[in-house]
Amino acid sequence: MENNNLNISVDSFKEALTCGICQEISTLPVHGVCCENAKSMAPACLSCVRAYYELNRPIHVRSVYSKKSYNGCGCNLNIKNRRSESYYCHTTQLDMVRNLFGPSICPNEGCNVSCSTTAELRRHLNGSTNPNDKFSACIKAFTRCKYCGIYGKREFIDGKHFEQNHSLIQCTVCWKHVMRGTALEHYNNHRRELCIFKDKIIALGLK
Secondary structure (H helix, E strand, O other), X not given: OHHHHHHHHHHHHHHHHEOOOOOOEOOXXXXXXXXXXXXXXXXXXXXXXXXXXXXXXXXXXXXXXXXXXXXXXXXXXXXXXXXHHHOEEEOHHHHHHHHXXXXXEOOOOOOOOEEOOHHHHHHHHHOOOOOOOOOXXXXXXXXXXXXXXXXXXXXXXXXXXXXXXXXXXXXXXXXXXXXXXXXXXXXXXXXXXXXXXXXXXXXXXXX
């Protein structure tokens, strides 16, 4: 009888964690926020919800204007909204239960690291990792540039985009901060200016 009760308990936990979209145990469970009913319904995987609402696609190429909520509450949601908080919230109260069912695998193709806990996976995806985490921030995760708001994969936002648009170096001639992408042009401007200045020095007989 005790084993039967244990099996029922485990099955109940699994059912409570079953994603309403993929029907597997939720990876990084989230809940809808569109209405009070949504908050009490079954969770879903973060990646499933983002895929359902097309949140990783630019707003102007999302396939439709609105969609029914994934959880069956009946709400129609405008999927042209920029903010993810309009669609879901992280169900952190289920973290400890989810951890009982094994590691949390990063859902991003090309990453797929195995995090020990749900909280670690959440930090891995949102870029708030700490020194105790096994993995750094996921370069395949979508994020928003903190300087200009452009949206894309972290490997692009923190890499090429940052270097070309926000990375500054200090010029040791004029001490101005210049964009990395325009540093060579800035240097060449100084060369031309110094050549002109040199000619003036020579003309004044100061050389």
